[in-house]
Amino acid sequence: MSNNAKFAEIAALAGDPGRASMLNGLMDGRALTASELAQLAGITAQTASSHLTRMTDAGLLAVEKQGRHRYHRLASPAVAQMIESIMRIAAPGVAAKPVRTGPRDAALRAGRTCYDHLAGHLGVAITDALVDAGHLDLGLDAGEVTESGRALLDSAGIDIAALSAARGRILCRPCLDWSERRPHLAGAIGAALCSHCFERGWITRVDGTRAVTVTPNGQRQLRETFGVSLS
Structure with missing residues (x-):
């Protein structure tokens, strides 16, 4: 396919209102399911599936499998830059419609265990801090x-x-977070970090659930030790 033909294909894919809604909805960096993207775009699940297949084949989207679920995300920063440039011209200052993901329980969204490692906002915040500081390549x-x-x-x-x-056991690997739809740290190091936080009293379990809460000392230690901000 020539460069001009490829350009026309990408422009046509991004130009459809339903596909544009889905692409714009993925601009926050999260990965969403086909049903969530269908709801976001206001189209049927069957139509969304067709759109997602075409955009994946064209290199606009990437698919990540987590258990029995398939999550769709923008394929690269270059795709995000393209969408952002179009949106600046088409609708400056207009934000994408938000999509709520994960559990409704606020405690589970804030922090929980995912098998033997930390998930939710807490798990993702720790992972982000390690990546941003150059301690982790994920x-x-x-x-x-x-x-x-x-x-x-x-x-x-x-x-x-x-x-x-x-x-x-793998030393270090990403695990797509159910609520944040961004990676948290799993593997042997993820499990060790989780145990470390429990042993030192930085986090405590919420009885009867997988939710965890961060103690005042834990907030301070996570900030001072790993540069984690939970605000």
């Missing part, structure tokens, strides 16, 4: 702790060498 399918990250975790009392030597 891709779509895998992650790696940098030298500065190893030093930070070792100083915090998490034995990275022992975790690395243990067999049968």
Whole structure:
């Protein structure tokens, strides 16, 4: 396909009102299901599925599988930049319609365990802080702790060498968060961080649920140790 033909294909895909609504709805960086995107665009699930397939084939979207669910996200920063540029011309100052995801329970949304690691706003905030500080490189399918990250975790009392030597488990990987629809940290390091927070009393369990709360000391320690802001 020539460059001009590809240009025309991308322009036509982005130009459909339903597809444009879905693309704009993904601009906050989250990954959404086909049904959520259908609701956002005000179209049927069957129509949304067709649109999503075409946009994925064209390289506008990427699909991530998590259990039995399929989540759709923008394929690259270049796609986001294209959409942002179009929106600046088409509708300056108009925000995308918000999509609510995950549990309605505020405590579960704020922080919870996902098997043996931390999820919700808390889990994503810790992950973001580590990535932003250069302590963690996290891709779509895998992650790696940098030298500065190893030093930070070792100083915090998490034995990275022992975790690395243990067999049968990935050291570091992303896990798509149910409510935030952005990655939180899983793998051996994610589990170690979760245990670390419990052992030091930085977080406590909410009886009868997977929800956790951050103690006042925990908020201070997470901020001072890992640069985490929970505001």
